Amino acid sequence: METFLQALPHGITLSCRATGERGQPVLMFLHGFPEGAFIWDGVMDHFAQHEHGGYRCIAPNLRGFERSSAPDDAKAYRAKYLLEDIAALVETEGGKLACLVAHDWGGAVAWNLANQLPHLMHKLAIINSPHPGTFLRELQTNARQRAASAYMNFLIRPDAEQLLEQDDYRRLWDFFTAMGAADAPHAWLSDAVKQQYRTLWSSGLRGGCNYYRASPLRPPRTDDAGATSVVLPRAMLTVGLPTLVIWALNDLALLPELLDGLDGYIPNLCVKKGYPVSSSELL
Numbered sequence: 001m002e003t004f005l006q007a008l009p010h011g012i013t014l015s016c017r018a019t020g021e022r023g024q025p026v027l028m029f030l031h032g033f034p035e036g037a038f039i040w041d042g043v044m045d046h047f048a049q050h051e052h053g054g055y056r057c058i059a060p061n062l063r064g065f066e067r068s069s070a071p072d073d074a075k076a077y078r079a080k081y082l083l084e085d086i087a088a089l090v091e092t093e094g095g096k097l098a099c100l101v102a103h104d105w106g107g108a109v110a111w112n113l114a115n116q117l118p119h120l121m122h123k124l125a126i127i128n129s130p131h132p133g134t135f136l137r138e139l140q141t142n143a144r145q146r147a148a149s150a151y152m153n154f155l156i157r158p159d160a161e162q163l164l165e166q167d168d169y170r171r172l173w174d175f176f177t178a179m180g181a182a183d184a185p186h187a188w189l190s191d192a193v194k195q196q197y198r199t200l201w202s203s204g205l206r207g208g209c210n211y212y213r214a215s216p217l218r219p220p221r222t223d224d225a226g227a228t229s230v231v232l233p234r235a236m237l238t239v240g241l242p243t244l245v246i247w248a249l250n251d252l253a254l255l256p257e258l259l260d261g262l263d264g265y266i267p268n269l270c271v272k273k274g275y276p277v278s279s280s281e282l283l
Contacts, residue, residue: 014085079108100114102129156218
C-alpha cells in the first residue's frame with residue numbers, strides 16, 4: 001500500500017493511501033467518523049488486482065483526520081470546503097473517477113460532489129450514508145431518527161474530544177461494539193485493528209468532531225433549532241449519475257426509512273439492502 005501527502009492548490013494537504021497502477025481507471029474511497037483511510041485497504045487491494053478490474057485505487061484521509069490538514073475552526077469543515085478538497089484531489093488523479101465510493105461523512109461529501117460536480121465521476125456508490133434530502137426530512141418528522149441521531153449533540157460539545165479520549169477511547173469502542181452480527185459482534189475488531197484506530201485517534205479528534213459542529217443537520221434541542229431551521233432547495237439534492245446505495249439494516253444510527261423516496265432524487269438508482277454485494281454489482 002502506497003502512502004503519500006498530496007498538497008492541493010488551495011493550501012490543504014491530504015494524507016492518502018493508494019494501490020494499483022497509475023494510468024488505470026481510478027476508484028476513490030471516502031471514509032467517515034471515527035474512521036480513517038486505512039479502513040478501505042482490503043477493498044482497494046481487491047479492485048487493484050487485474051482479475052477485478054486492475055483499478056488505480058486511492059483513499060484520502062479527509063481534512064481533520066490522520067496527517068491531513070486539520071483547521072481548528074469548525075467553520076472550515078462546512079460542505080463547500082470538504083467538496084473543494086476532494087474535487088482538487090480528483091484532478092490530481094486524472095480529472096475523472098470510474099466510481100466514487102463513500103461511507104458516513106465521506107458519503108455526505110460524495111452526495112454533494114455528485115450533485116455539484118458530476119463531471120468528476122462516472123458512477124457513485126454510497127454505503128450507509130444518508131442522502132441530505134431524506135435525512136433532513138427524517139430529522140424534521142421522525143422521532144425515531146432524531147433519537148438515533150442524538151449522539152450528534154454529544155459530538156458538538158466543546159469538550160467532546162476530551163471525553164472521547166478518556167479511558168483508552170472507551171466511548172468510541174462502545175460505538176463500534178454496539179454494531180455487528182448477533183453471533184459475533186466484535187469479531188472484526190482484532191487487537192491489530194484496534195491499534196490502527198488508536199494510532200489514528202491519537203493524531204487528534206477535534207477535526208472529526210468539527211464535522212458535526214459545522215453542520216446544521218442534527219436533531220433539534222431546546223437551545224438549538226438544528227435541522228428544523230434548514231431548507232434545502234431541490235436543485236441541491238438531485239443526482240443524475242448511476243448510483244448504487246448499499247444499506248446495512250442493523251445500523252443503529254441510520255434507520256431504513258432514510259431510503260424512502262430516494263428514487264425521487266436519483267432517477268438512475270439501485271438499492272441493495274441487508275445482504276452481501278458482489279464486486280461486480282458495485283461497479
